[in-house]
Amino acid sequence: MKPVAQAVIIGAGFGGLAAAVRLGARGYRVTVCERLDGPGGRAYAFQQDGFTFDSGPTIITAPFLLEELWNLCGRRLADDVELRSLDPFYRIRFHDGQAFDYYGDAARMQNEIEQFAPRDVEGYKQYMQMSEQIYRVGFERLGHVPFSSWRDMLSIAPTMLKLRSYRSVYQLVARYISDPRLRVVMSFHPLLIGGNPFTATSIYALIAFLERRWGVHFAMGGTGSLVRGLAGLVERQGGQIRLNAEVDSIMLKGRRAVGVRLTGGEEIAADVVVSNADAAFTYRKLLPRSARTRWTDSKLARARYSMGLFLWHFGTRRRYPDVPHHTILLGPRYRGLLTDIFERQVLPSDFSLYLHRPTATDPSLAPPGCDTFYVLSPVANLRSGVDWHSASEPYRRTIAAHLESTLLPDLGAQVITSRVVTPLHFRDQLLSTNGAAFAMEPLLSQSAYFRPHNLSEDVERLFLVGAGTHPGAGVPGVLSSARILDVVVPDAHALN
Secondary structure (H helix, E strand, O other): OOOOOEEEEEOOEHHHHHHHHHHHHOOOEEEEEOOOOOOEHHHOEEEEOOEEEEOOOOOEOOHHHHHHHHHHOOOOHHHOOOEEEOOOOEEEEOOOOOEEEEOOOHHHHHHHHHHHOHHHHHHHHHHHHHHHHHHHHHHHHOOOOOOOOHHHHHHHHHHHHHOOOOOEHHHHHHHHOOOHHHHHHHHOHHHHHOOOOOOOEHHHHHHHHHHHHHOOEEEOOOHHHHHHHHHHHHHHOOOEEEOOOOEEEEEEEOOEEEEEEEOOOOEEEOOEEEEOOOHHHHHHHOOOHHHOOOOOHHHHHHOOEOOEEEEEEEEEOOOOOOOOOEEEEOOOOOHHHHHHHHHHOOOOOOOOEEEEOHHHOOHHHOOOOOEEEEEEEEEOOHHHOOOHHHHHHHHHHHHHHHHHHHOOOOHHHHEEEEEEEOHHHHHHOOOOHHHOOOOEOOOHHHOHHHOOOOEOOOOEOEEEOOOOOOOOOOHHHHHHHHHOHHHHOOOHHHOO
């Protein structure tokens, strides 16, 4: 009797767990190796003083990708996780205190736009039509297709030119929208996947229509409930998730991956290896230089990496019922701030913030009468040289003072639990190159064929999923990277 094909997966983030479910459904016996004490990766959830915090993604925008995974196991997503639609998706608060509520409904969005710039309503309609065109190509046609050959890229070049993918997201928005504030509202989406709206290819303008098409959802119990649900699917299939199991290296036989070696010396043999670790880390740290011809140390050093993140998780002894689930607090600058973060790589005195209040939707995430929050500030990655050991607490205090003066009165006296995360955490705990929160920056020159491939160019039977490979960061992108395995990983019975 032919032995069951073995797959080992490095990392139990969304990409690794989705890969495990897909390979398990195709007959592989799967072992997931996770270096942390729980699954989730960037979506790791934790409890502190009775509060539940998500440390990574907080929204779900393409729930059908999750539904597919549950269906592969003969179940429905609703059997294990409840998704709650959010309305509005976000509240965007300008520095002068004015607010724009961002809805999925076209009529309500047009009404919001009329309050700021009635002349831009028609431009908004045209922009959404363009966003839909880009979505149909970039997400539906190409988001689940491996770009393993330059011919793949060449074949879509005419379409990319037609869709003006050589423009940035901001440039595309500015073509249709004239009001400066509305240009910010319509162009901020690349920041959700680690990109600068002024340099990220306009292919990422598809996010606007993706949100309208599928909605913006929150998983009751927090994003951690999705992680637990996926882990449960893997285990129901007979797969194994090993925690506190750090991979030291990918074992090779010639140029073929044949398993992994853990830091304690244990070896796990496998017919295929899938890495959900940071792509640059996978090549630089888990493979010898002699095995790499394309992703050499010098090429990885020249790559541009996404910004970092400063996160402050905190819980309050009181509730703030007027604060919605998602608030984006814009600072006094937009282009200048992003230039400081992405180009100059300095820590400016001003900031723009994303404030997450999940207890607006799910009060169970905090003790009775309390609120759970996290506030996120985009910052430069560790190439900036910022000393976060000394800068962290002053920066947190500045953010706290701003929140207290704008949305959360008396915040200083209300905080009863607190934890801060800086780019050092992304480097040291999540093993992300340069502490970048979203792997390589989503530039046209680092997208599709030009990004590390899902099917490794350097090592046979090594496959990549997660933010660092095609199609990129964000929960839909990461889940789609695992979907590509259906195309590039051989069937279990076909291995020899």
